[in-house]
Amino acid sequence: MEPAIEVRDLVVERGRRRVLHSLSCSIPRGSVTGLLGPSGSGKTTLMRAIVGVQVVKSGTVTVLGMLAGSAPLRGMIGYLTQAPSVYADLTVRENARYFASLYKDVTSADADAAVADVGLADAAGQLVGDLSGGQRARASLACALVARPTVLILDEPTVGQDPVLRDDLWRRFRAMAAQGTTVLVSSHVMDEASRCDRLLLIREGRLIADDAPDAILAGTGTADLEAAFLHLIRAEQVVS
Amino acid sequence: MNLRILGATTARILRQLRHDRRTVALLVVVPVLLLALIYYMFEDVPGIFDHIGLVMLGVFPFTIMFLITSIAMLRERTTGTLERLLTTPMGKLDLLFAYGLAFGVAAAVQASIASSVAYWLLGLDTRGGVGLVILIAIANAVLGVALGLLCSAFSRTEFQAVQFMPIVVVPQILLCGLFVPRGQMAGWLEAISNVLPMTYAVEALQEVGTRASATGTLWRDLAIIIGCVIVTLTLAAATLRRRTA
Numbered sequence: 001m002e003p004a005i006e007v008r009d010l011v012v013e014r015g016r017r018r019v020l021h022s023l024s025c026s027i028p029r030g031s032v033t034g035l036l037g038p039s040g041s042g043k044t045t046l047m048r049a050i051v052g053v054q055v056v057k058s059g060t061v062t063v064l065g066m067l068a069g070s071a072p073l074r075g076m077i078g079y080l081t082q083a084p085s086v087y088a089d090l091t092v093r094e095n096a097r098y099f100a101s102l103y104k105d106v107t108s109a110d111a112d113a114a115v116a117d118v119g120l121a122d123a124a125g126q127l128v129g130d131l132s133g134g135q136r137a138r139a140s141l142a143c144a145l146v147a148r149p150t151v152l153i154l155d156e157p158t159v160g161q162d163p164v165l166r167d168d169l170w171r172r173f174r175a176m177a178a179q180g181t182t183v184l185v186s187s188h189v190m191d192e193a194s195r196c197d198r199l200l201l202i203r204e205g206r207l208i209a210d211d212a213p214d215a216i217l218a219g220t221g222t223a224d225l226e227a228a229f230l231h232l233i234r235a236e237q238v239v240s
Numbered sequence: 241m242n243l244r245i246l247g248a249t250t251a252r253i254l255r256q257l258r259h260d261r262r263t264v265a266l267l268v269v270v271p272v273l274l275l276a277l278i279y280y281m282f283e284d285v286p287g288i289f290d291h292i293g294l295v296m297l298g299v300f301p302f303t304i305m306f307l308i309t310s311i312a313m314l315r316e317r318t319t320g321t322l323e324r325l326l327t328t329p330m331g332k333l334d335l336l337f338a339y340g341l342a343f344g345v346a347a348a349v350q351a352s353i354a355s356s357v358a359y360w361l362l363g364l365d366t367r368g369g370v371g372l373v374i375l376i377a378i379a380n381a382v383l384g385v386a387l388g389l390l391c392s393a394f395s396r397t398e399f400q401a402v403q404f405m406p407i408v409v410v411p412q413i414l415l416c417g418l419f420v421p422r423g424q425m426a427g428w429l430e431a432i433s434n435v436l437p438m439t440y441a442v443e444a445l446q447e448v449g450t451r452a453s454a455t456g457t458l459w460r461d462l463a464i465i466i467g468c469v470i471v472t473l474t475l476a477a478a479t480l481r482r483r484t485a
Contacts, residue, residue: 052482053484055485069482086321087252089260143324
C-alpha cells in the first residue's frame with residue numbers, strides 16, 4: 001500500500017542555517033510513528049513541512065498521494081502545534097466547536113466528544129486562559145482531533161501531562177491508528193518511543209534511524225532506546 | 241470563500257470580544273467620553289461642536305478598530321492560531337472578511353451609541369440624518385479594520401503594532417481637513433490628503449452636516465472608502481502566507 005506520508009530529499013533552511021539536510025522517509029498508513037530527537041533537531045520543521053506551512057528549499061513531501069499543503073488535504077489533516085494554539089479568551093468548548101465548524105459535516109456534538117476524549121469534560125465551560133499548562137495543551141489537542149482526521153500530526157502532545165493521562169492519550173492514539181488513522185507523534189522523551197509502531201530518530205536535521213523499536217534495539221544490540229540513540233550517534237560520528 | 245467558515249469565524253471573533261468585558265466597555269464608553277470632552281471644550285463657541293463632533297464620529301471608530309484589529313491579528317500570528325487555521329480548510333479571505341464583518345458589527349453598535357449621545361444629549365445638529373452618519377462611521381471602522389489587518393503583517397510584537405498607529409492614523413487626522421480646510425493647504429499637502437482615505441470619510445460627514453439629503457459627493461466618498469477597503473484587504477491577503485520560514 002502507498003505510504004500515508006512520503007518525504008523525499010527534503011531540504012529546509014531557516015535564515016542561513018540548514019535545518020533539514022536532504023531528509024527522506026516514508027510513514028505507513030494506519031500506524032503510530034514516533035519522531036524522536038533532541039530539541040532543535042528539526043522535528044517541528046519536518047512536521048510543518050508535512051502539514052504544508054513550511055517554506056522548503058528543495059525536495060518533495062506528499063501526503064495521501066497529494067502534495068503537502070494542497071487544498072483537499074486540509075480537510076483530512078489534523079495538526080497540533082507544540083505551543084498550545086487555542087484562543088485563550090474562549091472556553092474549551094467554544095474553541096473545539098469553532099474548529100469543528102471549519103470542517104464539513106463536523107458537528108458541535110463531535111466537538112464536545114473531542115473535549116471529553118482529552119479529559120476536559122469538566123473544564124469545558126472554562127476559559128482556556130484560566131487553565132493550567134497541561135490542560136491548555138489538551139484543549140489544543142481536542143481541536144486537532146475534532147474533525148477525526150485521516151492524518152494526525154502531533155508535536156509533543158504529552159508534555160507536562162500526568163502519567164495516567166499520558167497513558168490514556170497513548171491508548172487513544174493507538175486506537176485511532178487501529179481504525180486507519182496515520183499518527184505522527186514527536187517527543188523528546190524516549191520512554192514513549194516503545195509505544196510506537198515505528199520510530200524516526202532525527203538529529204541535527206538528519207535521519208539516523210527509521211525502523212520498528214524492536215529492530216532498532218536488535219540492530220544496535222542495546223537494551224533501551226536511550227542507549228540505542230547514543231549508539232547510533234556515535235556510529236555516525238565514526239563514519240563522518 | 242466559504243459562507244459556513246466565514247459565519248463561524250465572525251461569530252468566534254464576536255464571542256472573544258464578548259468575553260472581554262473591559263474592551264467592550266472601552267469600545268462603548270471612550271468615544272462618548274471624548275465627545276463630551278470636545279463638547280465642553282467648545283461649549284461657548286457656537287457651531288464648533290456641530291463641526292468637530294460630527295467629524296469625530298467618523299474618526300473614533302476608524303482609530304479604535306485599527307488598533308484593536310492590529311493587536312487581534314497579531315495575536316493570531318503569535319499564539320499560533322493563524323498557523324493552525326491555515327492548515328484547516330479555511331481560506332485567507334474567510335479570515336480577513338470575518339474580521340471586517342465582526343468588527344463592523346461592533347462598530348455599528350459603537351457608532352449608534354456615540355451618535356445617540358452626540359445628537360440627543362450633546363445637541364449635535366446636522367442637516368442630514370443620523371442614519372447616514374452611522375453608515376459612514378461603520379464604513380470608516382471597516383477601513384480601520386482592513387488597515388489594521390494589513391499593518392499587523394509588518395509587526396512582530398505588540399509594541400511594533402502599536403507604533404503603526406501614529407504612522408497610519410495621525411497623518412490622516414491631521415490632513416483630513418479638520419484642522420485646516422483642504423483648499424487652504426499647500427499643494428503638496430493637499431495632494432497627500434487626496435490619497436488618504438480618511439479625507440473622504442470626513443468630506444462625507446461634512447456633506448451630512450450641511451445638506452439635508454444624501455448628495456452625489458457623499459455616495460462617491462463612500463464608494464471610495466469601500467474601494468480602499470477592498471484594495472487593503474486584497475493586499476492583506478497577499479501578505480498572509482500559508483507557508484512561512
